[in-house]
Amino acid sequence: QLVESGGGLVQAGGSLRLLCAASGRTFSNTAMAWFRQAPGKEREFVAGTRWSVGTIYYAEYADNVKGRFTIFRDNAKNTVNLQMSSLKPEDTAVYYCAAGKRSSLISVGEGYDYWGQGTQVTVSS
Numbered sequence: 001q002l003v004e005s006g007g008g009l010v011q012a013g014g015s016l017r018l019l020c021a022a023s024g025r026t027f028s029n030t031a032m033a034w035f036r037q038a039p040g041k042e043r044e045f046v047a048g049t050r051w052s053v054g055t056i057y058y059a060e061y062a063d064n065v066k067g068r069f070t071i072f073r074d075n076a077k078n079t080v081n082l083q084m085s086s087l088k089p090e091d092t093a094v095y096y097c098a099a100g101k102r103s104s105l106i107s108v109g110e111g112y113d114y115w116g117q118g119t120q121v122t123v124s125s
Contacts, residue, residue, distance in 0.1 A: 007119030022096030028075040031101040036093035047071040048106035094118040
């Protein structure tokens with residue numbers, strides 16, 4: 001089970017941190033990611049992370065959030081967070097946490113076995 005929190009209303013230029021807490025199993029050896037869906041639009045990839053080598057995890061970002069968003073996971077706590085800065089009105093969407101994918105294609109939603117219920121992020125101009 002995945003549960004997101006941390007969404008809310010923020011002004012443009014502000015910051016928010018989203019938290020995804022996993023329970024029931026560990027996801028340390030699978031990809032974890034954030035996706036979002038704005039009204040009338042398709043779901044899109046935001047950021048993801050997967051195991052690379054040793055204790056190093058690889059992170060990937062959508063072009064439109066690079067330099068503004070940071071994803072980080074805590075395997076001991078079974079969580080994955082998304083730090084969002086310099087928010088823009090176009091970042092407004094419902095943000096979903098996903099986990100359980102074993103493929104290296106972490107930016108593709110297909111293959112994630114677990115999804116959270118979503119948390120609303122609204123950025124006002």
